[in-house]
Amino acid sequence: MINFDELKKDFRAVREKSPLVHNITNYVAMNFSANALLAAGASPVMAHAADEVADMATIAGALVINIGTLDAGWVESMVIAGKAKHAQGGVIVLDPVGAGATAYRTKTAWRIIEECHPDIIRGNASEIMALLNADIKSKGVDSSCSSHDAVESAVKLAERTGAVVVISGETDYITDGKRIETISNGSPMMPYVTAMGCTASSMVGAFAAVNPSNLLEASLHAMALMGVAGEIAAAKSAGPGSLLTNFVDTLYNITEEELAETVRQ
Amino acid sequence: MINFDELKKDFRAVREKSPLVHNITNYVAMNFSANALLAAGASPVMAHAADEVADMATIAGALVINIGTLDAGWVESMVIAGKAKHAQGGVIVLDPVGAGATAYRTKTAWRIIEECHPDIIRGNASEIMALLNADIKSKGVDSSCSSHDAVESAVKLAERTGAVVVISGETDYITDGKRIETISNGSPMMPYVTAMGCTASSMVGAFAAVNPSNLLEASLHAMALMGVAGEIAAAKSAGPGSLLTNFVDTLYNITEEELAETVRQ
């Protein structure tokens, strides 16, 4: 169950502490994720050079690794950054975009899991299932099944990796392998905004940076903000173009009280 | 002449089948093109790693190669993906962004034409003319002449390459070297939204994926949707910032009937 006081406290901390979130993310998501993080109060930085990622990762409150437009050079940087962040004891979020769509993506996601030990893994249902089962085929980067179908896989992935696992979808599931929490906010229009999932991963990074001692709760709170802001914004939006704009505005304007009152588990 | 039933049928198929469109495109276009494809009903994926492009291209309904922010590594990936897609007999769209602006762009566009055999080539007037005539100078990536001036070049390029050639502009021209079709919708505000042309190429990919047996018609229908949606969106827009937003919303909301009623040849 969500603790409303803790939810409000985490969101307040993001706004007050403005944690630096180091994103090694995909080209499609960069602008939108940066704007969403800024609107929520965090301080995003995008950096991928092998020459600086260890430095950047270790000054940041959290490192978010997203393989959406990976290639060999970027993967090396992801691993360098992830190892440095893990050695420091800091928080790493992995978004295994498109795992299952190509063998290269599945393999790379596992390489990052094994070498960097991410603390949180957030994906859609197809991606989470693909990480555990070669028989599931993602359709590109969009999920081909509902989040509910992936709950069992999420629990297993959490057990196997020690990470908190987050599945986004109609209902969001957040689990550490023992507890399973849910968020039921959002809008069917949200998947029509590209990189909404990637932005959720970055938001999880921001909340984890201010609440590193309880990553299940931090992830739950970040997904609560994403779902609530998406729901409020979609109600004002004629389509996914306006949703993108209204989503950023909502993150900027929403109060802690409005967040706590609107969230549904 | 446009067959309204076929136009509606193709658009319905994009929404119902949600074809996977693999884009190897430029950094400027990625977010907007992904949002436009999603809004129209297609499923975009961006992937450029040499390690996965052949796999991704061959599971996609169409491959769109756009050289807008090319470099040596990306060009190799474009060629790998294009060869794999061509070997499979699948559809390839080439957008020769900035052909004529630098020798490297013109040379690379021709390399892709010769090694990958694109089925459709879409560009602005300068780009299409530059592919046939070293004397035409593009000004960066914007066209320096009207689409009408490039019709003869488009016919020649279609004859020489076997591809359907699309020129975007005040009037769009679509030709297979024999027939020449036109779309007269759109708005003078559209060229002020960056990557509108790149997005047209990706949209052509989505329509070609659902109608691969008639690429002239598929291209015509995609350009009809772009022009009509741009025209409807521009009528509501105070400037190119709102046009971007309204264009995505319009793609999401427009009905087949509205599309067929608004299109002008």
Place this chain on the structure above:
Amino acid sequence: MINFDELKKDFRAVREKSPLVHNITNYVAMNFSANALLAAGASPVMAHAADEVADMATIAGALVINIGTLDAGWVESMVIAGKAKHAQGGVIVLDPVGAGATAYRTKTAWRIIEECHPDIIRGNASEIMALLNADIKSKGVDSSCSSHDAVESAVKLAERTGAVVVISGETDYITDGKRIETISNGSPMMPYVTAMGCTASSMVGAFAAVNPSNLLEASLHAMALMGVAGEIAAAKSAGPGSLLTNFVDTLYNITEEELAETVRQ
């Protein structure tokens, strides 16, 4: 002091001559900066391939080098482009994004200064101070101090490099080491739109391209347009999402008279 006639003349020249601005900029900024330049009347091009940057830089009216998402390959291209542009006697703008956040960024900014001799350097207060003083720490890419704190550093940097130095912030400062000019327009919401500063650097490039003989004035006029457009747009905006859209619309619609009437020093 701002000369209103010269301000209007420069803005008119951007719209009438539509200067080609070659940006080697970061992935986060590319789409927004391109849209802002188009809306203001300029013609942006993004190109980073070692194989073409010298060609592109030398046909452009200005070269803008932005190290926001630098890596080894891109830095080589920046240096190739910068050397070619400098050899031609053309205008180079440097945006040292994140200087001070990592040693790699500070070192790269100085490498570009020494090898390419930028004519204009635009950054936030932290970045300008970091270029002169290893003790200042940027927090990622956001400034950790006010623009006023960096004026002395800006003057020193101008003296040392011969460049016009621009600090963006609550007040913008523009100096050639002798004169110090200011712009006091803008809105506290502007830093919540990612890449607003990067876009200012690109806008400075557009104005410098039409007024290369007076780079202090060109920079001042570009910052006037950025501040005034941001202020007008923010007054209509519910949050940073709408600000992004309204800012682009405002650049497209603002008249020379409105610009001159609204600017404050």
